[in-house]
Amino acid sequence: MPSGEIPPIVIQRLPLYLRALSGLESEGEITSQELGRRVGISSAQIRKDLSYFGGFGKQGAGYEVGRLREKLRQILKVDREWEVVVVGVGALGHAIARYAGFNNRGFRVVAAFDKDPRVIGERVGEVVVQDVAHMVNVIKRLKAKVAIVAVPTSQAQEVADALVRAGVRAILNYAPTNLNVPDGVRVRHIDPVAGLQSMTYYLDSE
Amino acid sequence: MPSGEIPPIVIQRLPLYLRALSGLESEGEITSQELGRRVGISSAQIRKDLSYFGGFGKQGAGYEVGRLREKLRQILKVDREWEVVVVGVGALGHAIARYAGFNNRGFRVVAAFDKDPRVIGERVGEVVVQDVAHMVNVIKRLKAKVAIVAVPTSQAQEVADALVRAGVRAILNYAPTNLNVPDGVRVRHIDPVAGLQSMTYYLDSE
DNA sequence: TAGATTGTTAATCGATTAACAATC
DNA sequence: TAGATTGTTAATCGATTAACAATC
Numbered sequence: 001m002p003s004g005e006i007p008p009i010v011i012q013r014l015p016l017y018l019r020a021l022s023g024l025e026s027e028g029e030i031t032s033q034e035l036g037r038r039v040g041i042s043s044a045q046i047r048k049d050l051s052y053f054g055g056f057g058k059q060g061a062g063y064e065v066g067r068l069r070e071k072l073r074q075i076l077k078v079d080r081e082w083e084v085v086v087v088g089v090g091a092l093g094h095a096i097a098r099y100a101g102f103n104n105r106g107f108r109v110v111a112a113f114d115k116d117p118r119v120i121g122e123r124v125g126e127v128v129v130q131d132v133a134h135m136v137n138v139i140k141r142l143k144a145k146v147a148i149v150a151v152p153t154s155q156a157q158e159v160a161d162a163l164v165r166a167g168v169r170a171i172l173n174y175a176p177t178n179l180n181v182p183d184g185v186r187v188r189h190i191d192p193v194a195g196l197q198s199m200t201y202y203l204d205s206e
Numbered sequence: 207m208p209s210g211e212i213p214p215i216v217i218q219r220l221p222l223y224l225r226a227l228s229g230l231e232s233e234g235e236i237t238s239q240e241l242g243r244r245v246g247i248s249s250a251q252i253r254k255d256l257s258y259f260g261g262f263g264k265q266g267a268g269y270e271v272g273r274l275r276e277k278l279r280q281i282l283k284v285d286r287e288w289e290v291v292v293v294g295v296g297a298l299g300h301a302i303a304r305y306a307g308f309n310n311r312g313f314r315v316v317a318a319f320d321k322d323p324r325v326i327g328e329r330v331g332e333v334v335v336q337d338v339a340h341m342v343n344v345i346k347r348l349k350a351k352v353a354i355v356a357v358p359t360s361q362a363q364e365v366a367d368a369l370v371r372a373g374v375r376a377i378l379n380y381a382p383t384n385l386n387v388p389d390g391v392r393v394r395h396i397d398p399v400a401g402l403q404s405m406t407y408y409l410d411s412e
Numbered sequence: 413t414a415g416a417t418t419g420t421t422a423a424t425c426g427a428t429t430a431a432c433a434a435t436c
Numbered sequence: 437t438a439g440a441t442t443g444t445t446a447a448t449c450g451a452t453t454a455a456c457a458a459t460c
């Protein structure tokens with residue numbers, strides 16, 4: 001299985017393929033055309049993307065659903081469970097920590113941190129909120145590599161710095177701001193308002 | 207001001223520029239290089255993106271922060287307040303309906319819908335949750351063009367169909383599934399797990 | 413004027429699509 | 437075998453970057 005030379009944009013599409021396959025029966029086959037229709041991507045694109053990892057289709061038939069799903073899980077390394085920590089347990093952090101959608105997709109929330117004494121000690125989902133002052137040590141002990149940031153914008157960068165110091169290598173950032181991190185650490189941004197703003201551009205002005 | 211022929215990827219970057227400018231004093235100037243540093247994009251890219259809409263920089267000096275911010279708000283049509291409806295008021299929908307981050311960025315939640323009788327009637331943020339059975343009529347009356355979908359995957363497509371019938375033209379979808387909509391309707395997806403999965407690819411196995 | 417940065421063109425780079433031989 | 441779809445190459449398309457004349 002290759003790595004490194006795969007275009008990042010291909011890697012970002014694989015979760016969409018996996019997501020579409022997860023809603024299907026494991027038995028039977030699916031063609032690149034049908035999968036493309038389901039994810040809104042051309043069949044040529046899908047065949048090309050998958051071919052980076054070797055051929056797991058059958059000419060004339062398509063791809064075995066169960067087999068392709070397992071392959072994608074292996075490639076994305078979600079054939080295991082990654083321990084995730086959540087930083088910031090306001091309304092949004094609450095929803096994240098309790099979000100059932102992580103299960104079965106490779107992730108489990110194992111710790112949550114906040115600095116507000118009114119939240120510390122509270123049980124949220126499977127975990128009890130801890131003082132952010134202990135965050136770096138706790139994460140080091142857990143050896144968690146994945147974190148979700150849901151603190152106010154003003155604190156996002158310092159939280160990110162602390163996470164990096166603690167050994168975190170993948171950050172999902174809900175704060176509407178860019179984060180500077182060293183090489184080897186990855187960041188993805190979730191900004192619903194940016195998504196909305198890129199759509200209003202196309203709307204008629206009333 | 208042109209439109210139509212602007213690459214969609216340019217439109218998707220404008221909110222990031224606007225976001226970065228919003229954290230700055232209105233007075234004074236910013237160079238494409240400094241703005242690029244803040245959003246993590248090359249200065250050439252920023253100058254090229256902005257030039258699609260005419261030159262609002264000053265050679266030798268940079269861009270006036272306040273002026274550029276206003277221009278971007280006009281281009282993205284967020285120099286007004288769009289009325290947004292939220293469909294699905296579970297844990298996630300709750301957080302969305304109460305999210306303060308919409309204010310000042312062009313959006314205001316004006317209605318929320320759910321089918322669960324235990325949630326209908328409950329006050330969330332500024333609104334009272336209504337029965338989804340009334341959704342299409344209420345949206346038509348409000349003339350809302352923007353909606354946020356936070357229902358379970360199994361109901362996402364039928365909710366989207368109803369939103370389109372009600373006249374909604376921009377959908378922000380939190381359900382981890384693709385949505386099929388007719389031309390003229392736009393969809394953006396928020397899938398935190400897909401974001402996480404595209405990062406674990408790069409992590410060492412254990 | 414001298415210095416600096418924009419706006420824009422041309423060159424480069426990368427991603428998508430089309431097409432078809434290979435093959436199940 | 438006949439029919440269908442993959443895997444892959446080449447062509448096309450689009451996006452980013454480099455470079456510099458224009459100009460504040």
